[in-house]
Amino acid sequence: MELTVLLGSFTLLLLIGTPVAFALGGATLAAVFYMDLPPVVVFQQHVVGHERLLHAGHPLLRLRRRPHAARPDRR
Template structure:
């Protein structure tokens, strides 16, 4: 029954126009409350999942791409790759 509550509250929140992140949080809190579990367990699991170093690579990768774009190196890399393969079909994909 807790699963149906979780999915139902999530669907309801999304249908009324709440952001997905808030919908996930509200539905998780509702499911924890229904099952009688302490909310501290959920918060501990969230913090333990966030502290993984692999998840830090995602924002750093985006930041590096943004730096390359604004610094102009991205355009130069694309021009170099196009010069390296010429007019070969799928050339940029081959270079990557």
């Protein structure tokens, strides 16, 4: 039923002309309130997801700082 609320409210918001980003946020809030979750839970999970994404990109940043380590010598 939660998925129905999420997709239904998203579709409704799109049909009345709401921009996609606001429709995603509004549909998410509607589903959160339907499930009786505190909205803080969504924010906490959002922050945790960003922290994981930053940790995943860390090795790539280290290679970028030392470009000679990422490429073989060209002579």
